[in-house]
């Protein structure tokens with residue numbers, strides 16, 4: 001199984017958003033796609049899902065240009081979770097998660113036992129079963145994000161592309177979601193998640209892909225998040241440590257370049 005972007009250029013609104021991006025993904029790995037605001041991460045994820053046609057280059061899924069496949073064939077193999085992707089109308093949570101099974105629908109069939117099993121599994125794994133009967137608009141942002149993750153997991157696709165799946169979650173559910181995404185990858189799915197939390201990305205992901213100003217600037221294991229990379233691409237310095245189990249960790253600490261305005265006065269200056 002393979003999913004790859006080859007020399008992809010994307011222009012939106014008359015400007016280059018992605019330039020010459022080449023990225024080969026592998027099954028069974030958890031990739032953290034990181035980069036500052038506006039770097040092009042969402043656009044790259046949408047391109048990998050076949051939702052944005054490249055101006056130059058292409059995306060290849062298992063040897064076939066992605067855009068040659070039908071929408072259903074793509075949706076069966078690539079599950080996506082995008083920001084704000086609710087149903088658009090008040091829907092019960094269980095029914096929203098069930099939408100994940102749509103790409104598998106048979107000509108005249110409703111949900112069968114395997115669909116129900118996939119939905120139940122996805123809801124259990126995301127801790128959403130207890131609000132299955134609620135209407136989606138009544139959920140908090142974090143609850144909604146877990147439901148969207150459940151919908152994406154219910155597809156049980158070979159690839160899972162998730163745009164900021166943990167941003168709205170409380171710390172416990174962030175840890176749960178990162179653990180879950182790692183498990184999903186370990187079970188064979190190729191997982192790509194856009195993450196702004198570099199500490200969690202470095203701790204849980206097998207591979208980090210760094211985008212900066214529309215270009216792929218680094219790609220490798222979490223060690224690529226060097227002080228220099230963090231300063232050059234993210235404009236920050238970090239504190240580093242080692243957990244008792246030997247796992248290294250980083251903690252964003254200061255801006256390495258001057259802030260846009262003099263906001264320093266508002267920050268605690270203990271060190």
Ligand SMILES: Nc1ncnc2c1ncn2[C@@H]1O[C@H](COP(=O)(O)OP(=O)(O)OP(=O)(O)O)[C@@H](O)[C@H]1O
Nearest residue numbers: 012013014017035036037038039040041042043044
């Ligand atoms: N439809 C569009 N028309 C014009 N410009 C766009 C369009 N969509 C995105 N852009 C621009 O493309 C750039 C990349 O956007 P994208 O959403 O991919 O970035 P991102 O890395 O996901 O950012 P963030 O971390 O803020 O979510 C941004 O400068 C954005 O303003």
